Amino acid sequence: MYTTLKIGIDADGIATITIDVPDRPMNVFTPALTADLGAAITALGADASVRGVLITSGKSSFIAGADIKDIASAYDRGIAPTVAYQWSQTLSQTFRRLETIGKPVAAAINGVALGGGLELALACHYRVLADDAKAVVGLPEVKIGLLPGAGGTARVPRLIGIAAAAKLMTDGSSVTPAEALRMGLVHELAPRGEVASRARAWLMGKPEAMAPWDRKGFRIPGGAGLTNAAIAQTFSIGTALITKSAGRNYPAPGEILSALYEGTTVPFELALKLESKHFARLLTGAVARNLMRTLFLHKGELDKLSRRPPGEPKVELKRLGILGAGMMGAGIAHVAALAGVEVVLIDATDGQAVRGKAHAERQLARDVEKGRRSAESAAQVLARITATSDYAGLAGCELVVEAVFEDRAVKAEVTRRALQVMSKDAVFASNTSTLPISGLAAASPRPAQFIGIHFFSPVERMPLVEIILGKKTRPATLARALDFVGLLKKTPIVVNDSRGFYTTRVFGAYCHEGQAMLAEGVDPALIENAGRLAGMPVGPLAVTDEVSLELQYRATRQAMEDLGERFVPPVSMPVLTHFVEDLQRLGRKSGGGFYDYPADGPKRLWTGLAQHYPRAPVQPSVEQVKQRLLHIQALEAARCYEEGVVTTAAEADVGSILGIGFPAWTGGTLSYIDTLGVARFVGDCEKLSRTVGRRFKPPRGLKARATSDTPFHPRPATGDAA
DSSP states (O other): SSSSEEEOTTTTEEEEEOOOTTSSSOOOOOOHHHHHHHHHHHHHHOOTTOOOEEEEESSSSSSBBOOOOTTTTTTTTTTTTHHHHHHHHHHHHHHHHHHTSSEEEEEEEEEETTTTHHHHTTSSSEEEEEETTOOEEEOGGGTTTTTTTTTTEEEEEEEOOOOHHHHHHHHHHOOOOHHHHHTTTEEEEEEGHHHHHHHHHHTTTEEEEGGGGGGGTTTTTTOOTTTHHHHHHHHHHHHHHHHHHOOOOOOHHHHHHHHHHHSSSOOOOHHHHHHHHHHHHHSSSSHHHHHHIIIIHHHHHHHTTSSSSSTTTOOOOOEEEEOOOSSHHHHHHHHHTTTTOOOEEEOOHHHEEEHHHHHHHHHHHHHHHTTSHHHHHHHHHHHHHHHHHHHGGTTTTTTEEEEOOOHHHHHHHHHHHHHHHHHOEEEEOOOOOOHHHHHHGGSOOOOEEEEEEEOOOSSOOEEEEEEEOOTTTOOHHHHHHHHHHHTOOEEEEEOOTTTTTOOOOOOOHHHHHHHHHHHTTTOOOHHHHHHHHOOOOHHHHHHHHHHHHHHHHHHHHHHHHHHGGGGOOOHHHHHHHHHIIOOOOOBBBGGGGSEETTSSSEHHHHHHHHHHHHOOSSOOOOHHHHHHHHHHHHHHHHHHHHHTTTTTTHHHHHHHHHHHHGGGGTHHHHHHHHHOHHHHHHHHHHHHHTOGGGOOOOOOOHHHHHHHHHOOSSOOOOOOOO
């Protein structure tokens, strides 16, 4: 009768609903599960032999929330708000019928319960959670641009108070079993194998089958309504904090606060309807679509190594060589050792190599201090790293990663020395961020086994790895590189060879545009603030300081040397040259660049900027600056796509968000163009080309897309069906 759950009724009249969605590693809410659950509630409610209901899972987790694949395309399919409202109400009212079935209902939460999974549990009268660190619970919908749409904003504040509910939902963070018990989200913790028996024992006690908010005289813990000073502060300060952290680019946090405020000042049934209204508004907006599509669906596929060439055998990586023990090489050594790989970390001297290993030692000591790792475990990880200047240590390495200074001659020398020792079937990779891989591969007699593996700094925190194919890189080499990235649990994108590849080209466009505006006389504070308001992590001048003006200058000079007459200087070239050659302000590492870095306080914009780049009497608006900073990056991404550097819109989007911090609300560089509309974006760029500079001139392929109304992401079939 049911396809997603099993029902058994024992001799004591306890009905057990075991949820087990077929062909899914974890239970998620699908239309079939919602329908089955509704039918089961009706049947059990009408069965006089049933005295209580126990809900549990047939998988190792409870329920991980909604099936994002079912809802991510709602915006593209043109789902009407009324239909989205009904989607929310269908599940919400199903849970409400369970809550008011007239018989006690207990949830045996044997593992992860997130989103709709926790909302189902909250509709049960008693909740037993597995006392297991992995059995986290939470309402993470804000991370995909939504809010809990099945009663979460109505039940949680009535359980734990408005302030705690607001934090739980606007953060979207999961909580541990102990924290869930302390907060009042669950009633009891039990060993994983006993959650069902403990829940059943409660049912056998003939408890009252009524939720607290259905009892006469119920009051929300801590109070509700703006007449309560503490609650008024929660909403006023909460709104300010949300605006500070997310700007106005992400509507979900604000809608959550609105749903909480409205829903706690009205009867429970009306609160559920108000919640569905806010949910519908978010689901039918572009931001939720962008977040779900890029950061969950597309990122999920890339994490599964979807670009791995089929049929290539997997080579288990046991030993890794790293050339260069600077910040990047040391970071790669650390994350590889954490993944269980034996690492040989090589630098010019033993002392330099040992200093590189000390980076991992400091990171591990911090983990031990914070209780994230035992001292014994840290020692085992550190023991996997051998620091040396002897290239003979590369013997037996399946993969060697070069992470030396961004200089072609230096890279060629270490490549030559490494290949003298490496086995014939080993792969050599360069961590370069700018130099073409095919050119670097010329130093190797085995270019088919040469590839780019571009990590981002700091390696421990940055989730993206950009893999670059040289002209002669063979599929087996790509497979090994992807297997390595998968072992590190990072997200890979695969791009074709180009100077700067994909991420550096897009990131460079952001930095160059900021410097161009500075030269035009735009107030530097306006440039920086507009960058952050657009959703970038930091302003273009600040991030240039962090990367260093000298590095950008050297990369530009290298391109000039390599390309000769074909070289087209970036718009920032005069500013870079002035700062490096004349002012010798090289960035943060030298003590100053566009910013000063005083020892007794936070960084601040260099006061000398006004002298060297006087401010124009008429300043652009914040929106105009934001547009230039985002459009130039998206335009460069479109050029990369047209040139075949990046070959899928999914990788362009994921790479831009995870690698360079392009605003997540946009869905990534190419999703940004799609969201605006290709025709509108092209029109904007053509206008900017006339008023700002030819760098904004859209390429031919992008103009053709505008004419044919062809987005980068294909549109799904339209319609209101779920």
